[in-house]
Amino acid sequence: MKFDMRNAAGKAGERFVETFVEETLHFAYRKVGAPDIGVDGEIEILDRSRTSTGGLLKVQVKTTNDSHPGPRIRVPMEEKHLDYFASLTVPPILAAVSLADQQIWWKPILDKTHYQGPRGGFSISLHPENDKLTKFSGPVLQMIGERSNAMIAKYLIEEVEADLDDIEGREASGEFDVVSAEIWAQTIHALERTMKDARCLLKYERRFTQQISEIEASFGAANVRIDACKTWFKEHNAVDLLEQQYWGDED
The missing domain is CATH 1.20.58 (Methane Monooxygenase Hydroxylase; Chain G, domain 1)
Incomplete structure (x- = not known):
């Protein structure tokens, strides 16, 4: 799967994430528009009364036109972005979008040492079932956003x-x-x-x-x-x- 950020597919993926967060999870999503540092948006955790809980998440969106091909989804990451994420006080997450599948997968972004391959380079591995972003993902995102x-x-x-x-x-x-x-x-x-x-x-x-x-x-x-x-x-x-x-x- 080839993931893009800056082309039309990348923009479509960002809109897809924004819509899902707003309409399915009922959280607030704000575009950040800083692709040079790897942050595309910010999620603010809201309770049922649409009041902020104080929980925040930074989001990097990676998008592909392809359908996921096998048992794992591997998303390449830039080391400079991983270094930047490590410096944040707000927890960062990866949102990987397949426009073909109309599906989002996600994971929190941890220290880069967890993602370095044996021959160099960095990638985050996602499970096609366990890491799906669904309507049931809200409580987990909330706990991460609130620093659990x-x-x-x-x-x-x-x-x-x-x-x-x-x-x-x-x-x-x-x-x-x-x-x-x-x-x-x-x-x-x-x-x-x-x-x-x-x-x-x-x-x-x-x-x-x-x-x-x-x-x-x-x-x-x-x-x-x-x-x-x-x-x-x-x-x-x-x-x-x-x-x-x-x-x-x-x-």
Whole structure:
């Protein structure tokens, strides 16, 4: 899928997002018009009486004329935009639009280290079902806009789960070698750093809901899967790969 921002398709995608936010989610949407920094709009969270809750989100819209082709949707991102998003005090989200499907997918934009590919470059991966923007997305957007730690932790955990799926799939297929194992070891180090961040976010979450309990359960399950991956290294006499220090590890 080829995503554009500045052509006619890009403008149509922005209008599509604006209409959905206003008419389906019943939040306020304002165009920002600053494509050079990657922000296309701003969502203000409103309650049922159309009063602002104080929650805000910055939005980057990426649009394609294509239909989504497979099990994942990958949206390329510019590093300078990711750096800018990291500096914001208002949470940023990505809205990926398929005009062919008349569908929006979305995710909060986290630190760029979660999106860098093994050969360089940055992209955000979206699940074609789980990441759809629907009329039921409002409460989650509200929690992110109002700075819910658990909602940010949720998406950190999902990034971890996606990487674990890849490792486990390659292991099950038997299509791996020493180089693959070293890459997995680096990935596990990165996943443990991410889980440390998620743990901190959950520790200081001030809300108590069923949804947050489910996020905490996902956190525990992801840790179990990471431990299972580390056991694989012991079983294959490759613990030395895990014990190496990789880029990003603390000194």
